[in-house]
Amino acid sequence: xxxxxxxxxxRSVPAAALLAALLTLATGCAPELGGSFGSPGGAGVRDPxxxxxxNGGYDxxxxxLDLDVGPSAERLSGTAVITAxxxxxxxxxxxxxxxxxxxxxxxxxxxxxVNRAGTELTLRPARAVAAHLREGRTFRTVVRYSGSPLxxxxxxxxxxxxxxTDDGAVALGEPTGSMAWFPGNHHPRDKxxxxxxxTVPEGRTAVSNGEQVSRRTxxxxxxxxxxxxxxxxSYLATVAVGRYTVRxxxxxxxLPVVTAVEPSAARASAGALARxxxxxxxxxxxxxxxxxxxxxxxVGRPGDAGYALETQNRxxxxxxxxxxxxxxELAHQWFGDSVTPASWRDMWLNEGFATYAEWLWSEDHxxxxxxxxxxxxxxxxxxxxxxxxxxxxxxxxxxxxxxGRGAMVVHRIRQVLDDDAAFFGxxxxxxxxxxxxxxxxxxxxxxxxxxxxxDLTELWDTWLAGDGRPDMGPDGRGAAPR
Ligand code: TRP
Ligand code: ZN
Numbered sequence: 349x350x351x352x353x354x355x356x357x358x359r360s361v362p363a364a365a366l367l368a369a370l371l372t373l374a375t376g377c378a379p380e381l382g383g384s385f386g387s388p389g390g391a392g393v394r395d396p397x398x399x400x401x402x403n404g405g406y407d408x409x410x411x412x413l414d415l416d417v418g419p420s421a422e423r424l425s426g427t428a429v430i431t432a433x434x435x436x437x438x439x440x441x442x443x444x445x446x447x448x449x450x451x452x453x454x455x456x457x458x459x460x461x462v463n464r465a466g467t468e469l470t471l472r473p474a475r476a477v478a479a480h481l482r483e484g485r486t487f488r489t490v491v492r493y494s495g496s497p498l499x500x501x502x503x504x505x506x507x508x509x510x511x512x513t514d515d516g517a518v519a520l521g522e523p524t525g526s527m528a529w530f531p532g533n534h535h536p537r538d539k540x541x542x543x544x545x546x547t548v549p550e551g552r553t554a555v556s557n558g559e560q561v562s563r564r565t566x567x568x569x570x571x572x573x574x575x576x577x578x579x580x581x582s583y584l585a586t587v588a589v590g591r592y593t594v595r596x597x598x599x600x601x602x603l604p605v606v607t608a609v610e611p612s613a614a615r616a617s618a619g620a621l622a623r624x625x626x627x628x629x630x631x632x633x634x635x636x637x638x639x640x641x642x643x644x645x646x647v648g649r650p651g652d653a654g655y656a657l658e659t660q661n662r663x664x665x666x667x668x669x670x671x672x673x674x675x676x677e678l679a680h681q682w683f684g685d686s687v688t689p690a691s692w693r694d695m696w697l698n699e700g701f702a703t704y705a706e707w708l709w710s711e712d713h714x715x716x717x718x719x720x721x722x723x724x725x726x727x728x729x730x731x732x733x734x735x736x737x738x739x740x741x742x743x744x745x746x747x748x749x750x751x752g753r754g755a756m757v758v759h760r761i762r763q764v765l766d767d768d769a770a771f772f773g774x775x776x777x778x779x780x781x782x783x784x785x786x787x788x789x790x791x792x793x794x795x796x797x798x799x800x801x802x803d804l805t806e807l808w809d810t811w812l813a814g815d816g817r818p819d820m821g822p823d824g825r826g827a828a829p830r
Pocket of ligand 1: 699
């Protein structure tokens with residue numbers, strides 16, 4: 349066939365345009381020739397406490413974060429390569445990011461338009477790229493950003509995000525602080541694998557979750573590469589930069605244990621840290637297999653943060669932990685890190701079980717029994733301020749009912765079953781069913797009822813979700829279930 353002349357090619361345009369218009373009408377999409385494709389993913393996944401946290405329309409599978417940290421850790425410049433799968437056809441999608449300046453964004457290698465409003469970045473890729481963002485397809489977004497990361501103030505006044513320390517910084521993310529140091533889908537429902545590379549001045553150490561892949565020094569700068577293969581919620585991601593002493597050992601079972609300790613805390617934390625393998629072995633006996641490929645701890649100074657956090661693999665402690673706090677944060681590796689709340693309303697599943705783990709540890713090591721802890725918690729007015737499964741607002745998420753009352757709910761289940769083999773079987777079954785996933789309160793109560801064969805409506809209505817303190821009953825164990 350002859351090559352068409354320019355004039356002929358020109359004449360064919362209206363016909364092609366007509367065809368495209370017809371296609372658009374017929375299929376709702378004409379990706380190459382115009383018309384709209386897909387719909388915006390939207391801001392937020394309707395968390396009851398943080399409606400704009402997380403984003404719809406996609407699921408991140410992997411974050412590659414390349415962070416360059418200046419000498420005082422007050423400035424950060426980063427590249428985030430976010431690999432995600434579209435969960436529907438997308439014309440645009442959002443990332444959460446607080447503070448920091450965005451230099452450039454590409455989606456599938458092409459510049460994308462960016463709109464910024466509060467903590468929402470809306471990315472609108474070029475039309476030809478949007479054609480790739482179909483349900484089920486994986487796409488790659490690259491964000492280059494920099495600036496002085498924010499400290500995020502919680503509703504309850506506590507601080508998270510990028511916390512500066514005397515000689516570095518520590519990133520802590522519960523519940524919404526991780527958006528202060530990398531862009532992403534920051535609702536705990538969207539768990540992903542991570543590769544984090546942190547470049548610091550030579551002489552500083554950078555620690556993160558997972559396992560260290562490499563460490564290279566060139567021209568006075570050291571790059572640490574850490575990898576997390578198991579799914580991780582972003583609030584559990586951390587980076588700690590400082591003059592940490594890093595020690596590597598393994599448990600008797602061969603699990604790598606990496607501790608990073610601020611030298612001023614070395615002496616006072618040595619005893620507790622030496623017990624990590626013992627606590628993990630005890631946890632495995634009670635809760636089933638440890639869910640991750642490494643463990644450890646990061647110990648900073650008391651001024652670094654106002655609380656400890658169960659950062660994945662390697663909880664962070666602002667100063668030497670006592671054994672109860674160590675047990676609490678290591679228990680979170682099962683409860684919270686492996687099985688992660690479906691929404692922040694389900695946080696009692698984290699804190700109730702981590703608190704109950706402290707009671708169990710005490711019971712198993714010659715201290716007060718769980719029953720004694722239960723009675724003490726019952727007597728504490730602070731535990732009854734609101735239902736464990738329904739904190740009134742975000743400022744209440746870390747208040748006593750979520751911890752102490754949550755633990756009482758767990759103990760009530762144990763009392764009602766009156767059979768430790770059955771009780772621990774259900775706990776292990778629950779963990780194994782949702783390993784590396786998310787779970788809600790409704791799923792938990794349904795699971796316990798299904799496995800026990802009991803109708804526990806009364807227990808949930810009074811101990812978990814009711815207002816005020818239920819009757820302890822004549823035997824002092826708690827009122828009998830229906
Ligand atoms: N989850 C932490 C613990 O129990 C405590 C914590 C740290 C926290 N930051 C928070 C709880 C923010 C609620 C909100 O060890
Ligand atoms: Zn906790």
